[in-house]
Amino acid sequence: MSKKLQVGIIGATGYVGQRFVSLLQDHPYFEIRKLAASERSAGKAYGEALQNKQHDFLKLNEKTSKIILDRLNAEDVPTFARDLDFCFCAVNMEKDAIVALEEALAKEGLGVVSNNSANRLKPDVPMVIPEINPEHFDMIEQQRKRLGTDTGFIVCKPNCSIQSYVPALHALKKWEPEVVFVSTYQAISGAGKTFESWPEARDNVIPYIGGEEDKSEQEPHKIWGQITEDGIVASEKPAISAHCFRVGVQEGHTASVTVKFKNKPSKEEILEAWANYEGLPQQYKLPQAPEHFIHYLEDQSHPQAKYDANLDKGMAIQISRLREDSILDYKFACLSHNTLRGAAGGAVLTAELLYKLGWIQAR
């Protein structure tokens, strides 16, 4: 390709924002052109704004460290959008403010690949796991009519909590999962925190994450939803019941899953379906795609968040302990990296697929 697409990152100083920078500083398709954060950071060079809050995973190069952070009040949107081909957004703002910001950017003609939850459940906003429901990108045309833009759009990445069990269940769709009980054990980086910024989380388990159980039950149904003239209509099955716990782990969300099927498969059929499942990212060999999407581990003491979350760029889904259940049909454990597969990595993979399919182009 002759020229890399020019990218902006909004929320660049945050946990997810820093992950974006680390993935995009040397990306084959995309080049970081603009960075934005809150009023607190605007006007500072990126490297300076990160003093005392740069995460170990970010190895900042000189060019990026010198970028002056933009602020993004409503009147700043046209200037920010100028010279960009698309942007990523991961901010901790009020829901209404995020909807207004992302829609303003889209109306300015810019594609927005969002980590935020504010627009996720809008019927004409695709919420995509690239290996599972890329056909939902087709909703962009309908969304563009609502927003009055020929080139802008909002595409969301789903919540980090669902990124392991939804792929695991999706690969088994032909046997029709009917009932799912899931408990998640979620890392503190999912709240943008470290043990330095949240010392109470060390050696601790907190049985509540605000809003997380609703997202964990609802978002899978949108991913499995059907495209209609009225937007994406959520699937009705399987019924999902979720418990979400915060645990004293830095990176990696674990889930335990129990499932009942309409047509119960054999254990061998399940293992074969997981082993063979792949999506467009694997077929296109996209830069951020894991070589292999779903890994089954025979060692029952893995996957462990601390040692295994980074497998295959932190983009692989890992499953183990598939066994018969005494009440439903089967149960198993699974793991995904929450700030890579579940946040910045998943969003970068989504953008790579949007680019490959022609939805993102040089403007």
Ligand SMILES: NC(=O)c1ccc[n+]([C@@H]2O[C@H](COP(=O)([O-])OP(=O)(O)OC[C@H]3O[C@@H](n4cnc5c(N)ncnc54)[C@H](OP(=O)(O)O)[C@@H]3O)[C@@H](O)[C@H]2O)c1
């Ligand atoms: N962490 C995860 O695993 C994860 C996973 C999936 C989705 N998400 C979602 O991603 C988003 C960011 O999460 P995070 O964990 O990265 O949060 P975070 O570490 O608290 O970072 C928040 C970012 O938002 C910026 N910001 C705040 N107000 C702003 C404004 N008015 N205009 C522009 N930027 C503003 C902050 O800038 P300052 O530094 O200047 O304050 C910072 O860069 C949230 O919506 C979260 O739900 C997070």
